[in-house]
Amino acid sequence: MAWIALEGMRFHAYHGVYDAEKALGTEYLVDVYVKAGIAKAAATDQVDQTVNYEVIFRICQMEMEQPRHLIETVLAGIIARMKHQFASLQAIRVRVRKLHPPLGGRVEQAWVEEDADFVASCPRCKKKHICYGDQTCWCKEANLHPATKETLIRQFGTTCLCESCVKLYAG
Ligand SMILES: [Zn+2]
Ligand SMILES: [Zn+2]
Structure with missing residues (x-):
């Protein structure tokens, strides 16, 4: 870096x-x-x-x-x-x-x-990734079902998951 x-x-x-x-x-x-x-x-x-x-x-x-x-x-x-x-x-x-x-x-x-x-730690796998922590973050465009989103927020809070973890839930 x-x-x-x-x-x-x-x-x-x-x-x-x-x-x-x-x-x-x-x-x-x-x-x-x-x-x-x-x-x-x-x-x-x-x-x-x-x-x-x-x-x-x-x-x-x-x-x-x-x-x-x-x-x-x-x-x-x-x-x-x-x-x-x-x-x-x-x-x-x-x-x-x-x-x-x-x-x-x-x-x-x-x-x-x-x-x-913008370096954050993924709450699921703990890997470091880039997250803007606001509405402009790349993860807001991830194709997640609203019900899946709710489950993720319940489980991990509002902190973004990394790209590979988001892919596991995206449909
Ligand atoms: Zn992750
Ligand atoms: Zn994010």
Whole structure:
């Protein structure tokens, strides 16, 4: 497992609640750290097997171009897109830094950081697997009968089973 990072992606964006920020925009730096399984990519030397820098950059660019009131919303948008794009994502950390925020004095930067860990342990076989723990999780698409789902929740709680265990119950 390895961390892959893109640091200091610079954008001029129009986030914020103040009129000046919305009209003139502010300079931002975005840092993304991604933990993913890269064994297959290293063995094959193929870029499509790993988390691709260009895709990370484009995801950040798309979210930065969308003006938001809060940096927190920008962070959530980047994380949601990254999860959707890279199925091998084990953990992610995203930091958005606003340079020289207009606070009436000299301030270098203000930043907000969010991190999320998607490695969970399957409640049936105890194997580690990727689970987002919310409605966006891959397991929500598993073809399970409603009655089977209820039995699983009674037996294992709402924690997701791993892919091979889900397959045992899918019809
Ligand atoms: Zn399992
Ligand atoms: Zn899940």
